[in-house]
Amino acid sequence: MIDLARMYAPKLREGQLFSHTTAARLHGMPLPFHDQVSMTVHVTSVRGTRVRARGVVGHVIPDAVASFVEELPVVSPAQTWCHLAIALPPGYLVAVGDYVVSGRRLPGGARTPALCTMAELGFAVLQHGRRRGATALAWALPLLRSGVDSPRESMLRLAIIANGLPEPTVGLPVHVAGGLTLHPDLGYPDALVAIEYEGDEHRSDTKRWRRDLRRIALLEEAGWRVIRATDDDIADPTSLIRIIAAALRDRAETVVTRSRNPG
Template sequence: MPIPRRLQRRAFAVTAAGALGLGASRLRGADIDRPFHGVRSIGIDLRELRGRCRAYLPRMRGPEVFSHSTAALLYEIPLPAELEAAPTLHVSSTDDGRPRAVGVTGHRIKRMLRRDDRGLPLASPADTWCQLATQLSLDDLIAAGDAFVSGRLVARGFRVAPLCTRDELRAAIGRHRPARGTAKLGEALEHVRTGVDSRRETHTRLTIVRSGLPEPVIAAPVVVLGGVVLHPDLSYPELKIAIEYEGEEHRLDAARWRDDIARRRALESAGWIVIRVTIADLRAPGGFLADIRAHRRRRLAH
């Protein structure tokens, strides 16, 4: 028996199968997936996070939302690789019942705001950030906060609207009290900044500040030859020193590599010193921090 077209790319409760025209024997067909107990799905990619969330919808009750790292990833917030790859869904409820299912970590949270995102109920961006306090280190919590308040960079100098503001993060901390992680959230908020492009850029900034150096400016505008405006990741504009974080994608993407070379050449032609930082430098930061100090001393001496 062919699957009715109206059921393609859908998930449904087994108890609703009869009304949808599917008998018990048809539910055992190889073309019907069993993502969760009591749920069947057809044509949904269960390898993809949004697909798994869509498949879980038939089990969700009114007070439940996707939360924690699940919501953060749906908001496209960069997280450590182990969380990005984790198959488990995080679901929170504001009533007395804690969501329970194989493949799901359930939470009970007394107060939180919610947002619908393309048909999926999520904890609000600010509440999601608070929930991450139990999953992330302090530095990655700051990086997530940066991403929430910065807006994703879609082209050079252009961003989508931020998901929330620092004031909304602060208000969410108030809702979060006295839950675990509140102290960490308060400390993290002090270091959250806008205009940040990547998780590693945040780590670079924190490494610099913790070494005792002044906090660099994020994405300061620099006019170079031809009136082109560039925005170094981090910089000391008054000294014309730029610090650029370069991930593996910079090396592996030929077009980006060429753009990086042209960008550095343009900055240096305008009298700037460019210090490039990689993941190896963040793991052993003594070298690039010494370079920053040496260049600052020389520039300040003139």
């Protein structure tokens, strides 16, 4: 997408910015796969008329805020997220929003800077007003969480909430043997229940598979119950919800028993 944008960039006039899904790609937002192969460029004009050209979708947004990706003028991350509300399913809108306020996790646990803050997103939603997508934005904004590592983790969290379980904590720090601190994808710290999402790359990458096994062993050694989830559990969470609910009940009963019999 950045190469396509660079090819079109010399045609941009003053007050014109890349926007919508083009801006999202330039900002690195994880859109659904089908958009990755799109050869359409979205261009927003802050003033004047919309761009009309082959392969270009033109927009006019007088209050568009400019930012830059390398040398390319792009609508700001916060406003770009708002513009995606008319293009993405509600759950994926949350997943992209999670990325916007989370950044990417780096080896060793550090993260890249977030594209914007929750406050900036909130202001952008307020500025968006009652335009198309306003209902989806009002639903998605309170569900955004920072520290999320992938869209599938977001979808997993939403599936858990939608099925009546308490919302799990994202990326909570767990201190384990050897002075290490691990961050399970989702978890219930009071019950010591962790939920780890495992995509196909966890299975096909030998090093990652071995690292995952070691993570699980260390978490279990520290007293945590680890529940592993896949894409099948997101598509049909029935079994997963039952397993999580049972784990939470078992842990609650254990805590009560220990409190009654401290010796």
